[in-house]
Amino acid sequence: GQNIDQPTEMTATEGAIVQINCTYQTSGFNGLFWYQQHAGEAPTFLSYNVLDGLEEKGRFSSFLSRSKGYSYLLLKELQMKDSASYLCAVNSGGYNKLIFGAGTRLAVHP
């Protein structure tokens, strides 16, 4: 079967760093996406990894290890507006069919 696991909820303090993990088991692999979704709103694209290693984009970084079926999203210098759900999604190959995890709800408190 195809499965993507990520923690349900996390909390962190404003100004801190938080790491959100994602593990996956899929029949194929053609890239991993991270999306941010504020409550009741559309998911918005954050990052894409297809090769092993770290991709950095401002305060957000994403890491991928294909051999371990593992990725993480690192958020630095947390702000209150970062309170949202973070969705991990894998393109399992063929026709860009994304498989989504259930999402991690992050609460940032002062």
Added chain:
Amino acid sequence: DADVTQTPRNRITKTGKRIMLECSQTKGHDRMYWYRQDPGLGLRLIYYSFDVKDINKGEISDGYSVSRQAQAKFSLSLESAIPNQTALYFCATSELSSTDTQYFGPGTRLTVL
């Protein structure tokens, strides 16, 4: 103006009614998708279309149908709505590229009583 729009944004209907959700995009993308989102579950793919003449079933297509009227328009229909179709529905688009990133519309909150 938003690149991907959905109408209506909210809808309450009764069991057995036919409902159509519409999606339009100005991004010029060929690929369009319909997802539903339920609390505690990931986004699940209902149908997808890679061009006007191409329609494919996704993971959970039973009880749904779609129509790709033009490159920019992709509609989702519930022929006879039932309460377990109450969910948040998202349309998404993508273009053929190295990343094929999907871009989502604002969503339609559908409640079936």
